[in-house]
């Protein structure tokens with residue numbers, strides 16, 4: 461279990477209790493967190509699940525694999541802490557994770 | 567028509583397009599009644615994993631659902647699952663249902679999807695002959711796709727090939743039979759067909775092209791094999807038929823809505839009746855980047871048309887249209903397609919297929935119209951953006967791998 465906080469681009473926070481093994485994307489979509497489209501449902505094919513990971517958690521979420529990285533390279537408004545959150549699995553280590561959603565996924 | 571909050575929005579079909587329409591309507595402020603009629607008993611779920619992670623046993627059913635049951639309750643969406651819509655009475659604005667009741671509407675969205683094209687051959691009804699469309703199809707397949715099973719797959723489209731990859735990884739002996747001279751013949755170029763044939767053969771799948779099935783063989787109602795027109799007999803414990811789909815347009819057709827190989831809709835996903843919209847696999851729609859109409863079978867299309875319908879129903883501006891896109895996962899190869907290549911008159915390959923990462927770009931009248939990107943996300947994303955913005959690159963530019971896709975994107979012209 462991990463508590464994850466989703467912050468939208470206007471600063472509104474939503475804290476959600478997430479089960480291990482789900483992805484950070486699934487938790488958001490199933491709980492109606494706005495700002496994450498996730499069109500491909502987590503196949504790492506669409507780049508519409510882009511988030512910014514709180515810097516304190518960058519190490520814990522690990523670094524993106526090659527496919528995700530090359531998708532990110534071409535996403536809009538990418539930053540150092542950008543990730544596709546369908547590629548981040550929830551685990552106890554992520555308790556307290558904060559991610560911010562961009563203004564638009566397209 | 568934009569709905570008012572005393573109106574009822576009725577949605578027929580419980581798949582991707584339906585789920586998107588509902589989410590969109592609520593997100594954009596429609597507070598009236600929403601009712602969903604779905605023939606399947608499961609909550610609306612995504613199909614792509616059915617021939618991928620879910621078939622492989624790597625994903626539980628709940629993870630397929632777009633939203634949990636609670637969400638529908640919270641959003642005040644009435645679900646009538648396991649119920650089929652039988653007929654639309656457009657004058658009374660009412661739909662009769664398989665449970666004997668009727669559902670009234672102020673606006674109706676048809677999101678009935680498509681169904682597998684049936685195999686018109688003797689033996690198609692035998693036990694052990696499967697198709698792959700619904701959750702329950704896969705629940706029937708999973709227990710029998712096991713090590714040592716002889717599996718014959720009829721049809722080498724994306725779904726058939728994805729299933730072949732999973733079945734092979736689960737240890738089945740897999741033979742794919744394709745009537746055309748090459749795999750994926752209907753959807754892509756010979757370069758891609760050769761790549762996928764080799765990929766599957768390297769994993770031990772037997773691919774037979776130019777092979778026409780004559781009959782499915784069986785004893786005591788159980789499938790035992792497949793007989794080809796040239797007399798070849800293949801042993802089979804299971805047969806999977808994947809020879810394409812047919813749009814579920816009959817409900818619309820019977821109600822007098824314009825249909826032609828799918829329910830005809832305009833740029834807002836509206837049918838020939840002002841109060842009735844249609845979205846997803848069941849439609850024939852304008853393809854604005856290609857100046858023609860066509861039917862798409864993809865997640866992109868279901869999502870986009872769901873949004874279009876929801877936007878029109880809530881009086882919002884039409885969302886920006888994406889270029890058609892699609893993906894397919896086989897073994898560790900990810901294919902991403904942007905655009906429609908069907909009527910290309912030129913194509914070039916960027917990178918070396920032998921390396922496992924390359925892209926095929928398609929052109930028509932010197933304009934870039936599509937890409938098949940194999941383990942090549944930059945090629946996919948750049949092409950998508952170029953087509954949306956009406957820009958193009960020359961074949962020779964795209965062939966030059968010494969220039970990165972980022973640099974190329976900056977060189978694109980209108």
Ligand SMILES: Cc1cc2nc3c(=O)[nH]c(=O)nc-3n(C[C@H](O)[C@H](O)[C@H](O)COP(=O)(O)OP(=O)(O)OC[C@H]3O[C@@H](n4cnc5c(N)ncnc54)[C@H](O)[C@@H]3O)c2cc1C
Pocket residue numbers: 578579580581582583584603604605606612613614615616617649650651652677678679680698699700725814817845846847848862863864865866868891892893894895
């Ligand atoms: C195995 C598989 C793998 C796929 N992989 C990919 C992929 O990798 N990428 C991609 O982009 N696309 C993929 N697709 C295609 C994609 O899933 C479809 O295009 C998408 O599901 C279409 O959504 P839809 O809502 O139009 O139809 P569906 O999802 O088919 O939903 C239609 C629903 O309507 C119900 N229905 C029909 N008639 C009635 C009626 N009269 N009354 C009540 N209910 C009715 C049906 O039972 C069904 O539940 C795949 C499809 C399959 C089957």
Ligand code: FES
Pocket residue numbers: 485497498499500501502503504505506507508509544545546547
């Ligand atoms: S959901 Fe599509 S890339 Fe993450």
